[in-house]
Amino acid sequence: MHLSLLQPIIDRPGPWASVYAEIPHSTEDAAKQRELSADAAARQLAEQGADRATCDAVRATLANARADGEPADLPGRAVFATGGEVVLDAPLSGRPARSFASWSPLPRITPWAEAAADDVRCLVVYVDREGADFALHSDQGALDAGTVEGLDWPIHRTATADWSERHFQTAVENTWEQNAGEIAEAAQRVFESCGAQVMLLAGDPRERRSVHDKLPEQLRTVAFESDHGGRAAGADSTRLDRDIAHVRAGFEHDHVTDVLNRFRAGADVGGTDPAYAASGVPALIEAAREHRIDTLILTPGSADAGREVWVGPGPDQLAVRGTELQYLGETNPSAARADDALLRSAAATGAEAVVVRDPAEAPAGGLGAILRWSAPTQHE
Structure with missing residues (x-):
């Protein structure tokens, strides 16, 4: 998130x-x-x-x-x-x-x-051979995210085998490919600008496959296709809505699973290797002060979430004890909840947050983080 x-x-x-x-x-x-x-x-x-x-x-x-x-x-x-x-x-x-x-x-x-946490933003791209319409779907409904139009001639093939017709067919194929490339470029721009997390392509089967193949590799990993719905008026929207809901729910589940796997791998490096994950309020506070949190993991109602910490006016002014902040120059620290203090710090440094609702899967105490870099060791 x-x-x-x-x-x-x-x-x-x-x-x-x-x-x-x-x-x-x-x-x-x-x-x-x-x-x-x-x-x-x-x-x-x-x-x-x-x-x-x-x-x-x-x-x-x-x-x-x-x-x-x-x-x-x-x-x-x-x-x-x-x-x-x-x-x-x-x-x-x-x-x-x-x-x-x-x-x-x-x-x-x-x-x-x-x-x-469950409000995954899905960019739906309604594709045909002439262009595409974009809509951002979330729990707040569907928001118009723009349109792109490609070349409109030639776009239709014929059934004859005459040389001139074959030449025309080649031009049609080239138009399709060019339009698919323009749609893919526009889809990438819209995806990045509107804060979408997952993409669903709907409409003409051949064109949406071509658009998918022309997306950047990183975007292709979160881009899916639907056999339902399309750009034309009267296209099946009911089954497309189900596909959108399925893609959004699947993305959130897979993302939480991936974050937890990365957290466990970062915490269990073994030997003398530095850990790239942290749990427990003291370790998380230290990581937040040093802007090392990449992904903050929260579990509703967990033991550590409501633990008292101390904060100053700045998002990186936080400590386990008020005397620590006074030592760092903050003369009037205030008591706050650990989850709110860590989340404020994460937001300030561009980190993301993930909510894990199953306590059995969560870090010990209910709070954890994947780190941007490990804590410096004593001999460094």
Whole structure:
């Protein structure tokens, strides 16, 4: 899971209001229910010491039906505010595991990560011989991601064997190949720009295979094909939707499995070789301070997740004990949860996060990381 959505809140000093709330839509008194929920959240924040301006900003945001551009039927949202301003209003694809309002030194971002972990972004490329349409599918629905048009002449073969016709057939083949190359280049650009994690090609069988073969090797490993749906009006969308769901779920499962395998391999190098994985809060805190975390592993409700650590204003200012930060120059450290502190640091350094829901598969204590490089040894 990429953490770029958290960028607006990771460097900003707190304290922070964090609210996870359900969004009633379908009932006749949905607006009234939203107002009551907004009032309750603001009241809880005030009781925890939040300032009036921040409470009012949260109340106003939660009382609205949804954020700008948010689908109407999303069941939950996470709101983060400080200094009288809502800095991030993030839709949730499912109801939050627990609705709550928190006033704390760091934003409570781990519940957002747990909710967003299964929301794999799939770029669907609807292909025919003339071009392609792109749509980004996620738990928030389908978003138009653009169109590319290739050459429109010649694109249709004939059935005759005349020399001139054979020449024409060759031109058709060349047009198909050129269009496939242009579609592949455009698909790569859109994939990278929209933050997609997996790609599904739908439409003309020959053309989508040609497009797949022309994708860069790294992208081909996460590009799949569907026999359903297409660019033409009236194409079968029901079975394509099932294929999209299958590809998204499969990608998440395979990605978590791959991360856990890499974690175990990095932790069990044997002999005197340095480890490229870490677990346990002290080792993770040290790795986060040194920007060594490549992939952070989180397990909801684990023992280490709620362990108290100490933080300063910066994402790399974190320690197991407050005296450590004071030694490093932070005169007023604050207590925070280990999972939130590590996730903030991971987001700040461009790391990704993976949620492992099975405690039996998770690192000891429930938190772990694959490292960008190993810790320096004493003799180095």
